Amino acid sequence: MSLHRRSVLLSCEGPDRVGKETQSRKLTDHLTDKGYLVVRAETPYKGLTCQAIRWMLGNGLAIKWPTLFQLLHHANKLLFQTFVLPRLMSLADVVVLDRWDASEWVYGIASGASKSVVEWCYEQLFKPSWTFVFIGKMKGKPTDDYEKDCALQARVNELYVKWAVSAGNVSILRIDEIGEKEEVHHAVLKELHTHLDFVD
Numbered sequence: 588m589s590l591h592r593r594s595v596l597l598s599c600e601g602p603d604r605v606g607k608e609t610q611s612r613k614l615t616d617h618l619t620d621k622g623y624l625v626v627r628a629e630t631p632y633k634g635l636t637c638q639a640i641r642w643m644l645g646n647g648l649a650i651k652w653p654t655l656f657q658l659l660h661h662a663n664k665l666l667f668q669t670f671v672l673p674r675l676m677s678l679a680d681v682v683v684l685d686r687w688d689a690s691e692w693v694y695g696i697a698s699g700a701s702k703s704v705v706e707w708c709y710e711q712l713f714k715p716s717w718t719f720v721f722i723g724k725m726k727g728k729p730t731d732d733y734e735k736d737c738a739l740q741a742r743v744n745e746l747y748v749k750w751a752v753s754a755g756n757v758s759i760l761r762i763d764e765i766g767e768k769e770e771v772h773h774a775v776l777k778e779l780h781t782h783l784d785f786v787d
Contacts, residue, residue: 594676594680594681594757595677595680595681595682595684595717595783596681596682596684596713596716597614597650597682597683597684597715597716597717597718597719598683598684598686598687598689598713598715598717598718598719599611599682599683599684599685599686599719599721600686600687600689600690600693600718600719600720600721601612601719601720601721601722601747602721602722602723602725602731602740602744602747603721603725603734603740603742603743604725604726604727604729604734605721605722605723605724605725605726605727605730605762606723606762606768606771606778607685607686607721608685608720609630609768610719610748610767610768610771610772610775611627611683611684611685612627613768613772613775614683614719614772614775614776615627615683615752615777615780617772618680618681619684620653623680623681624678624679624680624681625680625681625682625683626675626678626679626681626683627682627683627684627685628661628667628671628672628675628682628683628684628685629684629685629686630664630667630684630685630686630687630690631660631663631664632663632664632671634662634663635665636662636666639659640656640659640660640663642697643656643659644731645731645732647732649698649731649732649733650698650732650733650736653695653699654700654701654704655697656698656700657691657694657695657700657701657704657705657708658708659706660694660708661689661691661708661711664687664688664691664712665711665712667744668712668713671698672713675740679693680757684715687712687715687718688709688712688713688714688715689718689720689747689750689751689754691705691709691712691749692705692706692709692750693743693746693747694733694743695708695709696742696746697739697742697743697746698733698739714756715756716756716776716783717756717757717758717779717782717783718751718754718756718757718758719757719758719760719775719778720747720748720750720751720757720758720759720760721760721762722747722748722759722760722761722762722763723726723761723762723763723770724743724763725740727737730775731773748761758778758782758784760774760775760778
C-alpha cells in the first residue's frame with residue numbers, strides 16, 4: 588500500500604536495542620540542520636494499544652499468544668497510519684519512524700504468529716520511501732520477554748536480512764562491522780545521499 592504525499596517517509600528498523608533510536612534521532616537532527624522540516628515518531632505509538640503491548644511484553648503473554656500480540660501491534664500502527672501519519676506528512680518535509688512495516692513482518696514471523704495474518708497485516712501498511720535496517724548485537728540489559736529471548740532475537744536478525752533482500756528501497760547497515768555511533772551515523776548519511784536525491 589502506498590500513500591500519496593509530498594513528503595518523504597523514512598524508517599529505521601532492526602532488532603531490539605541495536606541502536607535504532609539513536610540513529611533515528613541523529614538522522615532527524617541532521618536533516619533539520621539541512622533546513623528540512625522533520626518529524627520523528629516511534630511505534631508502537633502512544634495510547635491504549637501501546638499500553639496493552641507493554642503489558643503483554645511484561646507478563647509473558649506476548650510469547651504465549653503471538654498472533655494476538657501481532658494483531659495488537661497492527662491495531663496500534665493502523666490507528667497511527669489513519670489518524671496521525673497523514674497529518675505529519677502534510678506538515679513535514681520528512682517523517683522519520685523508529686520502526687514501521689518491516690518490524691510487523693519480521694517479529695510476526697519470528698515469534699511464530701500465523702503467517703497469513705502477519706502477511707495480511709504487513710500489506711495494510713504504507714510503505715516508506717526508504718528503510719534503514721540496522722543489524723547487530725543487542726546493547727545494554729534486556730528488559731522484556733522479547734529482549735530476553737536470545738533465540739527470538741537471532742531469528743529477528745536473520746529475518747530482517749531476508750526481508751531487506753526482497754523488499755527493495757532498503758539499506759542494510761551491519762553496525763558491528765561499521766563501528767561506533769558516529770561511524771554508523773556517517774554510513775546512514777552516505778546511504779541517504781546515494782539513494783535519496785532530495786538531500787543537499
